[in-house]
Amino acid sequence: xxxxxxxxxxxxxxxxxxxxxxxxxxxxxxxxxxxxxxxxxxxxxxxxxxxxxxxxxxxxxxxxxxxxxxxxxxxxxxxxxxxxxxxxxxxxxxxxxxxxxxxxxxxxxxxxxxxxxxxxxxxxxxxxxxxxxxxxxxxxxxxxxxxxxxxxxxxxxxxxxxxxxxxxxxxxxxxxxxxxxxxxxxxxxxxxxxxxxxxxxxxxxxxxxxxxxxxxxxxxxxxxxxxxxxxxxxxxxxxxxxxxxxxxxxxxxxxxxxxxxxxxxxxxxxxxxxxxxxxxxxxxxxxxxxxxxxxxxxx
Amino acid sequence: xxxxxxxxxxxxxxxxxxxxxxxxxxxxxxxxxxxxxxxxxxxxxxxxxxxxxxxxxxxxxxxxxxxxxxxxxxxxxxxxxxxxxxxxxxxxxxxxxxxxxxxxxxxxxxxxxxxxxxxxxxxxxxxxxxxxxxxxxxxxxxxxxxxxxxxxxxxxxxxxxxxxxxxxxxxxxxxxxxxxxxxxxxxxxxxxxxxxxxxxxxxxxxxxxxxxxxxxxxxxxxxxxxxxxxxxxxxxxxxxxxxxxxxxxxxxxxxxxxxxxxxxxxxxxxxxxxxxxxxxxxxxxxxxxxx
Numbered sequence: 001x002x003x004x005x006x007x008x009x010x011x012x013x014x015x016x017x018x019x020x021x022x023x024x025x026x027x028x029x030x031x032x033x034x035x036x037x038x039x040x041x042x043x044x045x046x047x048x049x050x051x052x053x054x055x056x057x058x059x060x061x062x063x064x065x066x067x068x069x070x071x072x073x074x075x076x077x078x079x080x081x082x083x084x085x086x087x088x089x090x091x092x093x094x095x096x097x098x099x100x101x102x103x104x105x106x107x108x109x110x111x112x113x114x115x116x117x118x119x120x121x122x123x124x125x126x127x128x129x130x131x132x133x134x135x136x137x138x139x140x141x142x143x144x145x146x147x148x149x150x151x152x153x154x155x156x157x158x159x160x161x162x163x164x165x166x167x168x169x170x171x172x173x174x175x176x177x178x179x180x181x182x183x184x185x186x187x188x189x190x191x192x193x194x195x196x197x198x199x200x201x202x203x204x205x206x207x208x209x210x211x212x213x214x215x216x217x218x219x220x221x222x223x224x225x226x227x228x229x230x231x232x233x234x235x236x237x238x239x240x241x242x243x244x245x246x247x248x249x250x251x252x253x254x255x256x257x258x259x260x261x262x263x264x265x266x267x268x269x270x271x272x273x274x275x276x277x278x279x280x281x282x283x284x285x286x287x288x289x290x291x292x293x294x295x296x297x298x299x
Numbered sequence: 300x301x302x303x304x305x306x307x308x309x310x311x312x313x314x315x316x317x318x319x320x321x322x323x324x325x326x327x328x329x330x331x332x333x334x335x336x337x338x339x340x341x342x343x344x345x346x347x348x349x350x351x352x353x354x355x356x357x358x359x360x361x362x363x364x365x366x367x368x369x370x371x372x373x374x375x376x377x378x379x380x381x382x383x384x385x386x387x388x389x390x391x392x393x394x395x396x397x398x399x400x401x402x403x404x405x406x407x408x409x410x411x412x413x414x415x416x417x418x419x420x421x422x423x424x425x426x427x428x429x430x431x432x433x434x435x436x437x438x439x440x441x442x443x444x445x446x447x448x449x450x451x452x453x454x455x456x457x458x459x460x461x462x463x464x465x466x467x468x469x470x471x472x473x474x475x476x477x478x479x480x481x482x483x484x485x486x487x488x489x490x491x492x493x494x495x496x497x498x499x500x501x502x503x504x505x506x507x508x509x510x511x512x513x514x515x516x517x518x519x520x521x522x523x524x525x526x527x528x529x530x531x532x533x534x535x536x537x538x539x540x541x542x543x544x545x546x547x548x549x550x551x552x553x554x555x556x557x558x559x560x561x562x563x564x565x566x567x568x569x570x571x572x573x574x575x576x577x578x579x580x581x582x583x584x585x586x587x588x589x590x
Contacts, residue, residue, distance in 0.1 A: 011493055018404060018405075033441065089327070090328075093327055110570065116522060179581070228432075
């Protein structure tokens, strides 16, 4: 018994057990089950039979699914690019010597820690067709005459949901990049400015290259969260108007849970996996650049 | 190059003149703060506004003339809101503590026991962290149903650790790595068992990491939405985010005051916990990203 307890493989197995059982049962198994369900015609309360690629062929011809794929890509690309730009800017601002620094930093992160579903309600009210505070302010300023129907028109709704997503995501990007900025030694900037580099050159040739590894990781997370976003859309529009804001996650929920077509919903969810893998691989090769950034050689 | 060194010296900021700093730093920062915080202000002010003020187009909408607690009273005494609150607290606390327990053991095994295949296990933990709930909720709903856990709190307490354990394990692995090996070797020579080493040496040194992981896990489970929406159907078992969205909206009549009051009350606990542990929270968030 004692010898068994000193064996690192046995101990390792025992220590891993709680985490492994739970993850295998509720993460690995569902991942496989979801892929399997995508190839069946399972309904709520009825086990399905194998139908091969039928779900995928149907979804490929389905206009709503195609639209949701477009929406998801548009939502992800636009929101991620803006989140990155604004997040980097905010991180640089927060890295300055400012009064009440820690308080400001804590306040900035607030949108990220509050439940998204609940802050989305605030946006729902801000975007209300009749009582929107944005419309009210713009009318008072004399910039517009009629209230904007933020969530009632396809393109307005797309942009409004993207704005809400950006609002929630910028703090995460900014705080993570700030952590990266703080590891860059000020002496590098001093050296650069002695060599005559302008602030813009310092940014391009000192800040950005040193920040690349952390940018790769942060943006991978950001893209993953945005691509699989569900709450914000579910609360603000439920996919409407005219399916203009349906993302793949909300569509799979609608088909599988509200509509009862588990197999079809699972197929939509499974179809997201290749995109996620692409994002992860992209980041993995971004990370490989660490070697030369730390003075080593490229592999 | 240490972090302290970077923070001690403020670079060459002193070279900028004050008016220039106002334009390039303070004004953009104030705009950021305004946009990021305005929805909370708006949430709060709407929660205290009487209905008459809410729906009038005259007057100044940014302020409340006759604040009222009616919406909060409605929420606490006429809806199942207290139940939702209790459920959320219960589910978040239990799944956080369970995840911490499982993660401490797993992280220690991967990082320090170095059993055969520990590297691969560590990598798969990281990959598990990247699996989003949006692709798992359909098969999980199927499994939850098969297990007879549908519409119970157990469904959430068992599924939340699927995203908490990978995160906590990954974070704690980083912390354990920073604890010197020599301490453990000394204890081993003195005849301590692995379990004693873990509880008496490693854990006390990893308290900041435990707090970071705990706070982060707690807010993650408090904020969870899609599983709670899918696995729970009866009102008394719902969590706050789901309850507010599904129960407070009746047909076309939006009770904006009550909705905002509900959103405010549901956000406060995480905001309070967060405000006490900002540093740990940020360390947890950035630590997980930096590894």
